[in-house]
Amino acid sequence: MQKLKNIYHLFQAVLANILYGFPSRRLKVIGITGTDGKTTTTHLIAHILKTARKKVSFVSTVYASIGGKESDTGFHVTTPNPFALQKLLKQSADNKDEYFVLETTSHALDQNRVWGISYEVVIITNITHEHLDYHKNHEEYRNTKYKLLKMAKVGIKNTDKIIGLIKKIPNLTQFNQYNYSAAYTVCKQLGLSDNVILKAMETFKLPKGRLDLVYDKNFKIIIDFAHTPNAFLELLPAVRKLYLKKGGNLIHVFGSAGLRDFTKRPLMGEASSKFADDIYVTEEDYRTEELQKICDQIASGIKEKNYQIIPNRQEAINQAIMAAKKNDVVVLTGKAHEKSLCRGKTEEPWDEYEAVTKALKISNF
Secondary structure, three states, X not given: OHHHHHXXXXXXXXXXXXXXXXXXXXXXXXXXXXXXXXXXXXXXXXXXXXXXXXXXXXXXOOOEEEOOEEEOOOOOOOOOOHHHHHHHHHHHHHOOOOEEEEEOOHHHHHOOOOOOOOEEEEEEOOOOOOOOOOOOOHHHHHHXXXXXXXXXXXXXXXXXXXXXXXXXXXXXXXXXXXXXHHXXXXXXXOOOOHHHHHHHHHOOOOOOOOOEXXXXXXXXXXXXXXXXXXXXXXXXXXHHHHHOOOOOOEEEEEOOOOOOOHHHHHHHHHHHHHHOOEEEEOOOOOEOOOHHHHHHHHHOOOOOOEEEEOOOHHHHHHHHHHHOOOOOEEEEEOOOOOOEEEEOOEEEEOOHHHHHHHHHHHXXX
């Protein structure tokens, strides 16, 4: 069935390219793929190019920015469908942009949604445990990512060879070093100097929902999009190091998406329990899966830590914030910038930032 769908997507991509005149041929398209770090790397590369006075547009999980105008890409969407994507590429080309940075998922690659795009440089940020509901195994997932390397003039796999140079950037955390190294490597390939790249990195601000400190008084609240075991293993120790004061606890609120890779759920629980002191397991787009089952699968991996299962996300956030004491840090992961929460077959409005505001009011903070 999936093969038939992929043929349909290929047919759409061919038509879209013809309809919009193969616009990527008028641009230098930079492709970013990987399990974690795609969005930050995409925004960082675009920022560096803009700082270097290059004309650039981009599409990321958070939004599309074409000629300086921002637009939504849809619910739970990273790489748009072929017609929407080719339209954005044409708008960028018509704007006389030189570069187009495109966050590119394994699903988009497997489904031929990016067929016809002429990539100049691509990079794989990393490949860790994710999407095994769609890809049969880790090898197939990895090979799908590798397809992007073959679609470009230059294909790069991210390494830690230049971490020493990146460490010179003020206030850079361990959590983002690989994203910065990926952006550095791509921009060097595009001919930018170390001086231009590193100076631009110093002024970069993380996109919405990435290590986003949204409350900072007696205790702190951070929102982040992390939703894989590896992302937890990178994010949570960085939070402890950067924000947790002596005597404080790290409180973690998260769930796992329904009808997606269920094998990662206990691994998420285990990863959280390595660094969090108190854990609140809750909903995250459970779709038509049984929510309690998802939460139980997460909890099965939690090792020797206090945890509660509170199915309603707003209530879980309320309880976590009410439990916060002086010097604690509350970390909310999984939703971040997203504007809906899928319950059953319905996309209900959701705003993680508003949820925090509501919880703070209830708690009288």
